[in-house]
Amino acid sequence: MPKRRKAGKRDDRRQSADSSKQSADSAKREADSVKQQADAPKQSADSAKQTSAPRKLRDANIFARTNRGLLFDVFIFIANLFLIRLLTRLFIDVFRQASEEDTLAKLTLGFASLAMFVLPAAGAVLKRWHFHRRLKARGEVPGSQEKVVWGCLCNPIFYFCLNLFVMSALMTIFCGLIFGKAYEKNGAIFVTSVIAGLLITVIQTFLIYRYFSPPKREPKSRFLRDPRSEVLGDACVFLNMILFQVAWNLITFTPFERLSSFTDFAGRLFFLSFVALLVYFPPRVFYLVEDINRPRVWLTMFLANSPVIFRVLFGATSNTLNF
Numbered sequence: 145m146p147k148r149r150k151a152g153k154r155d156d157r158r159q160s161a162d163s164s165k166q167s168a169d170s171a172k173r174e175a176d177s178v179k180q181q182a183d184a185p186k187q188s189a190d191s192a193k194q195t196s197a198p199r200k201l202r203d204a205n206i207f208a209r210t211n212r213g214l215l216f217d218v219f220i221f222i223a224n225l226f227l228i229r230l231l232t233r234l235f236i237d238v239f240r241q242a243s244e245e246d247t248l249a250k251l252t253l254g255f256a257s258l259a260m261f262v263l264p265a266a267g268a269v270l271k272r273w274h275f276h277r278r279l280k281a282r283g284e285v286p287g288s289q290e291k292v293v294w295g296c297l298c299n300p301i302f303y304f305c306l307n308l309f310v311m312s313a314l315m316t317i318f319c320g321l322i323f324g325k326a327y328e329k330n331g332a333i334f335v336t337s338v339i340a341g342l343l344i345t346v347i348q349t350f351l352i353y354r355y356f357s358p359p360k361r362e363p364k365s366r367f368l369r370d371p372r373s374e375v376l377g378d379a380c381v382f383l384n385m386i387l388f389q390v391a392w393n394l395i396t397f398t399p400f401e402r403l404s405s406f407t408d409f410a411g412r413l414f415f416l417s418f419v420a421l422l423v424y425f426p427p428r429v430f431y432l433v434e435d436i437n438r439p440r441v442w443l444t445m446f447l448a449n450s451p452v453i454f455r456v457l458f459g460a461t462s463n464t465l466n467f
Contacts, residue, residue, distance in 0.1 A: 209278065212378060213431030217444035220385060220424075224393070224451035228386070232393040242322075250322045256387060257314045261307075263384035264427060265348045268355035270377030271430060273368055276358045279434075303429070304349045306422060311341045356433060385427040389452075392423045396455045409457065416456055420449035 206215050235256075241249035319327045319337050327333055367373050403409050424445060425432075435441045 210434055213435045214444055216431055217448040220389060220448040228389045228393050231390050235390050253318050254322060257318050260384060260387050261344050261348050263380045265351040267377040267380035268352045270373045272355045273359060273363050274374040300349055300353045307349060307426060308345050311345050315341045381427055381430055388423055388427055393452055396452055412457055416453045420453060424449055
């Protein structure tokens, strides 16, 4: 009996020791868990800091692929200061020659107007594959970060209506120069030009907004997979913007009455800024999809158009557009 009692006591002590050990292990695991939870915010902050650092460097590099829109705005700003006005004067001379029935001048205007619709569609086709590969690598979806603004500005109907307006103006001006009075008197020419303009606008809008939908498979053309195709696409978009800016700068050669009050200044500034956005938006849309969530984008877009806006507001009234 005494031996059994001693063995029982030893078992009890052993069980008690095991229980104490298990309790200590459990307490240690809980302490480790609490420590991990406490360190989690710090680790996530460090991770966010590590990931944000390259992004900040990328955002600061104006020549980075993701900053093509910013580079675009700076380029247009400098061009509006030194180049576009000169090109606009040359364009006005071509207008005058075309009005005098100069065949070469008419062809020049015709090709320029056609280029304004071919270039953005070509740029969309050339850049589409590379654009979606870049978004996929960053885990982003076009317009996902600013759905409301993106849905309003980049709606195909809005773009179609805007381009249809531009096409109507171009058709009216250029067909009038090419066909003369026959454009107004000959119904066949007028109807044909309207149908042609509508078809061109539909095809162009389809190709441009196809750019925003991810391709289901890689392009069959080897060139479209080559990075050089995106560079060529950027060149098409930049050249298209130059043409749009030449047309937009025509307003600076139109005489306006001098500003009479602050209300007049504010009204003109708002109207010109709104029109500038409409003119600048169609070529800029390819880059706006990537940087619409950056507040500075709207400032750089305004900056790009500011030389034209302030020339109209404060420019000399001696600039006259005569044909």
